[in-house]
Amino acid sequence: MRTLFFLLDKEFRQLMRNRQLLMVLLIAPLIQLILLPLAANFTVKNINIAVVDHDRSTVSQQLIHKVTASGNFQLSGYAETYEQGLKLVEADKADLLLEIPLHFERDLVREGHNEVYVAINAIEGTKANLGGTYIVNILRDYNEAIRVKWMPAALANMPLVTVTSSNWFNPYMNYRLYIVPAILVTLITSIAAMQSAFNIVQEKESGTIEQINVSPIKKHIFILGKLIPFLVLGLLLFTLGLFVAWVFYDVYPVGKFYVLYISAFAYLFTMLGLGLLISTYSATHQQALSLSFFFINIFNILSGTFNSVDSMPDWAKLLVQFFPPTHFISITRMVILKGSGLFDIGYHLACIFGIGLVLNVWAILNYRKTA
Amino acid sequence: MKQLLVFIRKEFLHVFRDRKSLLMLFGLPITQIILFGFALSNEIRNSRIVVWDNAKDEVSARIIDKIEASAYFDIDENVNSAAEIDAAFKRGNVKLAVIFPDKLSEDLRHQGKATVQVIADGSDPNLATAVTAYITQIVNDYNIGTGSISQLPLQIIPEVTMLYNPELKGAPNFVPGVMALVLMLVCTMMTSAAIVREKEMGTMEVLLVSPFKPIYIILSKLTPYLLISVMNVFIILALSTTLLDLEIKGNIVLLIAESILFIMTSLSIGLWISINAETQQAAMMTSLLAMMLPTLLLTGFMFPVENMPLPLQWLANLVPSRWYFIIIKRVMLKGLGFASVWKETLILIAMTIFLFNLSLRKFKTRLE
Numbered sequence: 001m002r003t004l005f006f007l008l009d010k011e012f013r014q015l016m017r018n019r020q021l022l023m024v025l026l027i028a029p030l031i032q033l034i035l036l037p038l039a040a041n042f043t044v045k046n047i048n049i050a051v052v053d054h055d056r057s058t059v060s061q062q063l064i065h066k067v068t069a070s071g072n073f074q075l076s077g078y079a080e081t082y083e084q085g086l087k088l089v090e091a092d093k094a095d096l097l098l099e100i101p102l103h104f105e106r107d108l109v110r111e112g113h114n115e116v117y118v119a120i121n122a123i124e125g126t127k128a129n130l131g132g133t134y135i136v137n138i139l140r141d142y143n144e145a146i147r148v149k150w151m152p153a154a155l156a157n158m159p160l161v162t163v164t165s166s167n168w169f170n171p172y173m174n175y176r177l178y179i180v181p182a183i184l185v186t187l188i189t190s191i192a193a194m195q196s197a198f199n200i201v202q203e204k205e206s207g208t209i210e211q212i213n214v215s216p217i218k219k220h221i222f223i224l225g226k227l228i229p230f231l232v233l234g235l236l237l238f239t240l241g242l243f244v245a246w247v248f249y250d251v252y253p254v255g256k257f258y259v260l261y262i263s264a265f266a267y268l269f270t271m272l273g274l275g276l277l278i279s280t281y282s283a284t285h286q287q288a289l290s291l292s293f294f295f296i297n298i299f300n301i302l303s304g305t306f307n308s309v310d311s312m313p314d315w316a317k318l319l320v321q322f323f324p325p326t327h328f329i330s331i332t333r334m335v336i337l338k339g340s341g342l343f344d345i346g347y348h349l350a351c352i353f354g355i356g357l358v359l360n361v362w363a364i365l366n367y368r369k370t371a
Numbered sequence: 372m373k374q375l376l377v378f379i380r381k382e383f384l385h386v387f388r389d390r391k392s393l394l395m396l397f398g399l400p401i402t403q404i405i406l407f408g409f410a411l412s413n414e415i416r417n418s419r420i421v422v423w424d425n426a427k428d429e430v431s432a433r434i435i436d437k438i439e440a441s442a443y444f445d446i447d448e449n450v451n452s453a454a455e456i457d458a459a460f461k462r463g464n465v466k467l468a469v470i471f472p473d474k475l476s477e478d479l480r481h482q483g484k485a486t487v488q489v490i491a492d493g494s495d496p497n498l499a500t501a502v503t504a505y506i507t508q509i510v511n512d513y514n515i516g517t518g519s520i521s522q523l524p525l526q527i528i529p530e531v532t533m534l535y536n537p538e539l540k541g542a543p544n545f546v547p548g549v550m551a552l553v554l555m556l557v558c559t560m561m562t563s564a565a566i567v568r569e570k571e572m573g574t575m576e577v578l579l580v581s582p583f584k585p586i587y588i589i590l591s592k593l594t595p596y597l598l599i600s601v602m603n604v605f606i607i608l609a610l611s612t613t614l615l616d617l618e619i620k621g622n623i624v625l626l627i628a629e630s631i632l633f634i635m636t637s638l639s640i641g642l643w644i645s646i647n648a649e650t651q652q653a654a655m656m657t658s659l660l661a662m663m664l665p666t667l668l669l670t671g672f673m674f675p676v677e678n679m680p681l682p683l684q685w686l687a688n689l690v691p692s693r694w695y696f697i698i699i700k701r702v703m704l705k706g707l708g709f710a711s712v713w714k715e716t717l718i719l720i721a722m723t724i725f726l727f728n729l730s731l732r733k734f735k736t737r738l739e
Contacts, residue, residue, distance in 0.1 A: 018650075018652075018653075020648075020649055020650075020653045021650070021652060021653050021656060024653060024656045024657055024660055024661065025656070025660075028660055028661050029660070032664055032665065035683065035686075036664055036665065036668050038679060038680050038683050039668045039669055039674055039679050039683050039687070040668055040673070040674050046675075046677055046678055048677075063527075086534075089534065090705055090707065090711075091711070092697075092701075108525055108526075108527065109525070112525060112526065113525070113526035113527075113528055114526070114527060114528070115527075115528045115529070115530050116527060116528075116529055116530070117529075117530050117532070118529050118530065118531045118532065119531075119532045119533075119534050120531065120532070120533055120534060121534050121535060122533035122534055122535055122536035122537065122543075123535050123536050123543050123544050123700060123704055124544050124672075124675065125412075125536070125543075125544055127675060128533060128536075129501065130497070130500065130501075132531050132533075133500070133501070133504045135529065135531075136529050136531065137504075139527055139529050142527070143525065143526065143527045146525060147525050150525060151525070159479045159480065159483050159484070159485075159517070160479075160483065160484055160485075160514055161430065161434070161475075161479065161485050161486075161487055161510050161513060161514060162484065162485070162486050162487070162510075163486070163487050163488075163489055163503075163506060163507045163510050164486055164487075164488055164489070165488075165489040165490070165491065165503045165506075165507070166488075166489075166490055166491075167490070167491045167492070167493030167496075167499050167503075168457075168460060168490055168491070168492060168493055169460070169492060169493050169494045170493030170494055170496060170499075171493060173493060173496040173499065173500070174496070175496050175497075177494070177496075178494060178495055178496055183664070186664060187664070190659065190660055190663065190664075191660070194655075194656065194659060194660070195656075198652050198655065198656075202652060205571075205651075281391075282391065283391075284389065284392070285564060285568075285651045285652065285655060286389065286392045286561065286564050286568075287389065287391045287392050287395070289560055289564070289655045289659065290391075290392050290395035290396065290399065290557075290560070290561075291391075291395060292659075293395075293399070293556065293557075293560060293659060293663075294395060294398075294399050294402075296659075296663070297399075297403060297552075297553070297556070297663070298402075298403065298406065300663070300664075300667060301403075301407055301411070301549075301667075302406070302407075302410055302411075306673050306674075307411055308415070308495055308497065308498045310415055310416075310417075310418055310466065310495075310498055311412055311414060311415045311416075311498075312410050312411070312412065313409070313410065313412065314417075316409070316410035319410070330463060333494050333495075334461065334463050334494070337494040338460060338461050338463075338492075338494055339461065340461040340462070340463065341461070344461045344462045344463065345463075348463075
């Protein structure tokens with residue numbers, strides 16, 4: 001126990017002495033937490049739309065006005081022909097092309113139906129999906145409106161089931177509420193995994209690990225001595241992060257703080273374990289870096305940080321269950337937005353802890369005192 | 372010149388001796404392209420929902436059948452109160468609740484109208500929008516099925532075409548994005564360690580007292596990573612065309628040339644970090660921690676840059692991968708020529724020259 005105390009003393013001193021590193025560890029994440037949620041804006045508001053209006057009738061004008069007034073679309077220009085409109089899409093000046101055929105109004109009345117053409121740049125799938133949904137909804141609303149106005153009698157005997165919708169926990173569909181907890185988790189992931197990996201590699205590269213190896217320090221005591229300082233640092237960062245989220249984005253946990261902290265503790269334990277494991281397999285900084293980058297990049301993109309796990313194929317859904325950040329991101333969102341309790345997050349917490357146990361035991365077994 | 376070749380050879384030996392890093396240098400882009408290419412899609416399937424059926428009549432039963440039959444939804448359980456819906460949302464796996472009012476068919480018969488209430492879990496706003504749209508679609512299909520809609524007059528029928536990517540696959544957006552992200556980070560991180568390592572190990576002294584020009588030291592450090600990254604570009608392109616069915620529509624030579632330019636920009640960033648850092652650890656933390664998330668978010672492949680507030684758009688303009696992403700999308704996916712990307716190319720060239728000069732100057736002062 002006394003050995004552990006001395007080791008901790010050493011680690012904390014080393015940590016506090018390296019100012020440049022400490023700045024990178026604490027300040028850089030907080031600045032990112034303040035700035036980056038502004039970038040992560042999925043509430044697609046400015047879909048640029050180009051219009052090809054062959055009809056130029058009252059109806060087509062009204063329709064175009066409806067679309068541009070909805071707030072989701074921005075009229076980037078009119079084109080004479082479909083080909084011209086397509087040019088605008090190619091040049092990224094428009095995301096969506098709306099074409100209203102000639103005699104649209106006349107045929108609508110005469111034949112009872114008519115088509116409008118919508119072409120969407122689908123390279124960005126989400127934007128295309130949402131843009132398509134928005135415009136179809138607007139067209140339907142407009143359709144409903146003219147029908148009621150022009151021939152109210154025809155509607156009277158049509159039995160229709162309609163849908164009203166509402167959203168709980170985030171009634172205004174504020175994307176920030178979704179993204180801020182995830183960015184906080186992402187930052188903690190990088191710090192915890194990389195820092196613990198680099199720390200031991202540092203001792204290896206500078207040769208000081210030899211001194212520890214010849215000393216009678218037990219393996220698990222040495223590992224604990226490495227884990228605890230970063231656990232403290234991680235919890236400090238988590239606390240500062242929650243504070244920043246509250247001050248800058250008004251994201252305040254609906255749920256209990258102790259649930260958040262228990263989960264954060266388990267998560268740090270797991271990610272530090274991953275870092276340790278990486279360090280036992282690496283001899284140099286470069287190796288440790290490429291290994292941690294490999295994992296962190298996959299975690300960032302597949303753990304549901306920005307892309308819902310629900311939209312992945314089944315094999316990927318299963319795969320991400322083995323990624324600790326998937327669970328911790330779920331937990332933070334559940335507790336912060338919905339106020340889920342300890343029982344609700346049980347599955348995720350158990351997964352994090354289980355993975356952490358495996359990683360840490362593996363790291364201790366793999367750490368050899370003899371080179 | 373001969374000196375330079377000798378030094379390049381030395382650096383190659385350094386890089387190739389470290390088998391683990393080398394494996395990662397090649398393995399990382401390949402695994403990630405494949406993984407992201409297949410795992411990221413925009414299609415939402417099998418979302419779990421709960422149903423609160425107060426009606427329990429023919430209409431609700433038929434709509435529920437339709438919901439069950441669709442690939443979008445799995446009905447998790449039937450609930451009987453708002454509290455149960457709340458509890459289901461709090462457990463987290465249920466995304467949507469559908470509530471049928473009592474007297475559904477009666478209302479429909481007498482008033483010609485009945486309303487189904489849908490509650491989505493708004494903690495994931497995009498998913499909530501999408502699943503709500505799907506349910507609305509299913510209910511509309513029901514209306515069409517009963518013949519109510521097709522008899523309606525004055526129908527505006529939207530015909531939607533998805534350009535460039537009709538199946539809404541994730542790959543067309545993510546391949547250029549991941550390419551930009553991975554190339555930039557790998558190049559930056561690997562070079563960021565290069566010079567500071569010699570400083571840390573003390574071997575820099577040897578280099579500095581040798582009659583070797585600083586620019587040669589820098590060039591020899593960068594060459595192996597340049598070569599490895601160019602090979603990676605070829606591998607990524609080969610994988611995207613064969614495995615991910617992505618067609619390269621534009622000029623391949625232009626694509627490769629732009630990629631080499633972008634790699635050089637990224638190498639210059641790494642060089643600059645390396646020259647400024649005191650320790651390897653600080654260099655790597657800077658290159659990974661300070662650059663990873665900003666690159667991921669500001670490149671524009673996750674979130675459109677036009678949607679960001681102005682200061683962030685300016686910041687995004689400083690991220691080289693943003694320009695490369697635009698270039699590659701236009702050339703590879705849309706098949707456009709150099710005329711449409713010359714501006715972006717010029718920006719990348721300017722960035723490279725600026726960063727390289729900055730590093731070279733800083734490096735020289737250390738000599739004195």
